[in-house]
Amino acid sequence: MIRFVNVGKTYLNGTKALKDVTFDIEDGEFVFIVGPSGAGKSTIIKLITAQEKPESGSVYVDKFNVGKIPDRKVPYLRRSVGVVFQDFRLIQNKTVYENVAFVMRAVGEPPRFIKKRVRYVLELVGIKHKADNMPSQLSGGEQQRVAIARALVNNPGTIVADEPTGNLDPARSLEIMALLNEINKRGTTVIVVTHEVGIVNRFRKRVLAIENGVIVQDGEGGYYESEEGRK
Amino acid sequence: MKKRRASPFTEFKYFLSEGVLSVLTHGLMSFAAITVIAACLLITATFMLVSYNIDVQIGKLQNRDQIVVYIDEELSRDDGLALESKILAVDNVQSAEFVTKEEFFDAFVAQLGDDADVVESMRDDNPLRDSFRVYMKDIDKHAETLKALEAIDGIADSNSDVELSERLVQLRSVVRTVCYSLIILLGAVSLFIISNTVKLALFARREEIQIMKMVGATNAFIRAPFVVEGLILGVTASVFVFSAQWIIYNYVTKRIAAGSNVLETVPFEAFRYPLALWLLVAGVALGLLGSVFTIRRYMKV
Numbered sequence A: 001m002i003r004f005v006n007v008g009k010t011y012l013n014g015t016k017a018l019k020d021v022t023f024d025i026e027d028g029e030f031v032f033i034v035g036p037s038g039a040g041k042s043t044i045i046k047l048i049t050a051q052e053k054p055e056s057g058s059v060y061v062d063k064f065n066v067g068k069i070p071d072r073k074v075p076y077l078r079r080s081v082g083v084v085f086q087d088f089r090l091i092q093n094k095t096v097y098e099n100v101a102f103v104m105r106a107v108g109e110p111p112r113f114i115k116k117r118v119r120y121v122l123e124l125v126g127i128k129h130k131a132d133n134m135p136s137q138l139s140g141g142e143q144q145r146v147a148i149a150r151a152l153v154n155n156p157g158t159i160v161a162d163e164p165t166g167n168l169d170p171a172r173s174l175e176i177m178a179l180l181n182e183i184n185k186r187g188t189t190v191i192v193v194t195h196e197v198g199i200v201n202r203f204r205k206r207v208l209a210i211e212n213g214v215i216v217q218d219g220e221g222g223y224y225e226s227e228e229g230r231k
Numbered sequence B: 001m002k003k004r005r006a007s008p009f010t011e012f013k014y015f016l017s018e019g020v021l022s023v024l025t026h027g028l029m030s031f032a033a034i035t036v037i038a039a040c041l042l043i044t045a046t047f048m049l050v051s052y053n054i055d056v057q058i059g060k061l062q063n064r065d066q067i068v069v070y071i072d073e074e075l076s077r078d079d080g081l082a083l084e085s086k087i088l089a090v091d092n093v094q095s096a097e098f099v100t101k102e103e104f105f106d107a108f109v110a111q112l113g114d115d116a117d118v119v120e121s122m123r124d125d126n127p128l129r130d131s132f133r134v135y136m137k138d139i140d141k142h143a144e145t146l147k148a149l150e151a152i153d154g155i156a157d158s159n160s161d162v163e164l165s166e167r168l169v170q171l172r173s174v175v176r177t178v179c180y181s182l183i184i185l186l187g188a189v190s191l192f193i194i195s196n197t198v199k200l201a202l203f204a205r206r207e208e209i210q211i212m213k214m215v216g217a218t219n220a221f222i223r224a225p226f227v228v229e230g231l232i233l234g235v236t237a238s239v240f241v242f243s244a245q246w247i248i249y250n251y252v253t254k255r256i257a258a259g260s261n262v263l264e265t266v267p268f269e270a271f272r273y274p275l276a277l278w279l280l281v282a283g284v285a286l287g288l289l290g291s292v293f294t295i296r297r298y299m300k301v
């Protein structure tokens, strides 16, 4: 469960990225976060993963209060949230298998279990046949599948994806969204930040629209940028 | 599901292999680092061994180095003997041994050997004086002790080599100062080198570190391989230095023994365990400090 209560966030340089943002995301939901560039979408993601702390209000992720979490507990919060980035962020000198396996080792999983789990997750995202390839030998869409497998492998309750299709063509984008939808159906909460209104409108999902740091729409259905948002 | 964990042994193996991998990946840098650290340790250890040898020499000299005080001829032998308690009361006096002028004469004659006839005639009119042979606890205080002894009523004269003691003690203090300065200076150089190597490794793996943080690896887990890397550098250098020191020391002492019979050296076997321990501790300490500080500085949560 993720809960934002009257959250305000001002960056050190004075930019007000979020103003009084309030919303709840229940376990098992699929939510799109949309809005124009600079609206504050990535800031929401950074708050959920405790890369940033709220300036005012509170952010809750499961049992953690992000504003008050001590540094040594941050890793445990992050184990409950898998992250996918626009630029994949795979380690170039590790194979696909290693890229996924090493995050399991990083949280202290035993080797025997790692093997089984990585194979399962690679199969789930449809990339098992490329397990021994290097990231540079994969297409963008394939690399993003690996990144999703990596986000998924430690079995987090939630997956957040910040513009996961930003570097992909429309057909590949649709495939990735379908994959995230599939993962959501298996019980994982999925939060996807995207610019691609076309895709958002094809999936009938909850849409959180944000403009200039303020939530302007929250509900199922299509999204169209407001006059103000387009400026 | 949450309780499942890799065994500590598995984790240790992982840290070790990652650390070794990192050392090998930056082979040239690691080699350079180990060489510099080893050079620093070798120089420091050499000076410590020189200092140790001087200490041992001084210790030996202490046994040999003595002050001979002569008793006023006016005093009877009994009165002269009675001075012993006053001499023993002087600070820094270890022991005192009464030597009659007859004994002294015998020793003198024995020393002369073939030329003894010349002085043998003087035996009945012995010009020597009764004396005490005084041994000190600490030759650092040679001069003070001498002064205090001469101040005793009934002591007419004295004979000792203050200068030799002073020169040895001075040499010791110079070598010690050099030792301490070297430990600090070369320690700092080694730390700097280890720190730079670890910094390079951190930089090379910054993406990996970033990802590990994002997936919830603890800081301790992320840091461990880099600490292991620092330890490998430090300990490799100290193992190397121990072997090198063994060879060099034996070679040098053999040369000294061949060239002079005045200078005595302590055999390597006498201090190899303390030396090994010292080098190991130094290597571990350098490796730990160098890596931990660097990681703290360059790897924020």
Ligand SMILES: Nc1ncnc2c1ncn2[C@@H]1O[C@H](COP(=O)(O)OP(=O)(O)OP(=O)(O)O)[C@@H](O)[C@H]1O
Binding pocket: A011, A012, A013, A015, A016, A017, A035, A036, A037, A038, A039, A040, A041, A042, A043, A044
């Ligand atoms: N670390 C930072 N320091 C200062 N200002 C920042 C920082 N990160 C973001 N901002 C600013 O905060 C505002 C919101 O940024 P954010 O990244 O959340 O936008 P976004 O909605 O993700 O935009 P985009 O669609 O372009 O990714 C922007 O004005 C941005 O310039």
Ligand SMILES: [Mg+2]
Binding pocket: A041, A042, A043, A162
């Ligand atoms: Mg963004």
